[in-house]
Amino acid sequence: MSQMIVVPGLEITPARLVQSSLPDMDYGAWNKDTAYKVGDRVTIDRINYESVAAHTNRNPVTDTVSPAAWFVVGWVNKYRMFNKQIGNTWAIGTFTSNPESIDLTIRPGKRVNSLGLVGVVASSVRVVVTVPGSPAPIYDKTFAMTKKKGVGWYQFFFGKFARRDNLAVLDLPPAGNADVRLIVSAPGRTAQIGMLILGWSVVIGTAVYDTTLGRKNYTTVKEEFDGSITMTKHGKRRLVNYQIVMIGDEVSSALQTLDELSDTAALYVGSSELDYTIIAGTYEDLSVGLPTYGMGTQNLSVRSLN
Incomplete structure (x- = not known):
């Protein structure tokens, strides 16, 4: 058993993403004088568009002529890693990637933990927190994302590696003026992040052993x-059905927290030690039993959005 934690996500805007090893644009900017062919792509305001008709001077954002000349490819x-939603559509199976490593710094502008x-x-994830005027980081930890399967000398030298897909860091120092740097390292491979959520954690009860896992293949x-x-082949989504025990006075605060997250992404953590109980998504079902003798049970179903 462990604390059941929810982290509502902070919106990561260009003003907050103060440094990144990744380019701002995937394709060239749209130009009104360019004769676009079918399959050409452009980037406008962090969104990629693909041409579906030969044309000139039809802006992907403002054009209303039918049939359409462009369709939205995605962020x-x-x-x-921060955004999956365009309009009412959430794109699953998308991720940020880069050869060898991803290095970025976020300036939240408010307290996060x-x-x-x-x-x-990745092979490892390093998290570094700094504040202005401090010569040394106030937080600097590296988390291994792979480990050897099994035990014994044979497994140590010849065994395969088990990969950890998810990571929850719940002990960031809550400085209001901090910068959070993230270094995702994958030597010899392509580093990848499906989703990143930064925010302030809220405890909504205690996750117990009846929690179940699922996966929907599309x-x-x-x-x-x-x-x-x-x-x-299409995408797939994870599903976690958390079983949560709450004392009586946790019920109202838990409901208030979850009510604000019914249509947005948040981080849900059943146990930071068990990466398969860590999911970024939205809850689709919630049932709460009335507290009896000061204790209540809650079933919380969360579906991934990455």
């Missing part, structure tokens, strides 16, 4: 007349 690589990463491909399978099948 640029630099911001894909928690950081969460999901969908990580790949479609079509069976042909001769028995062959055609599989079209």
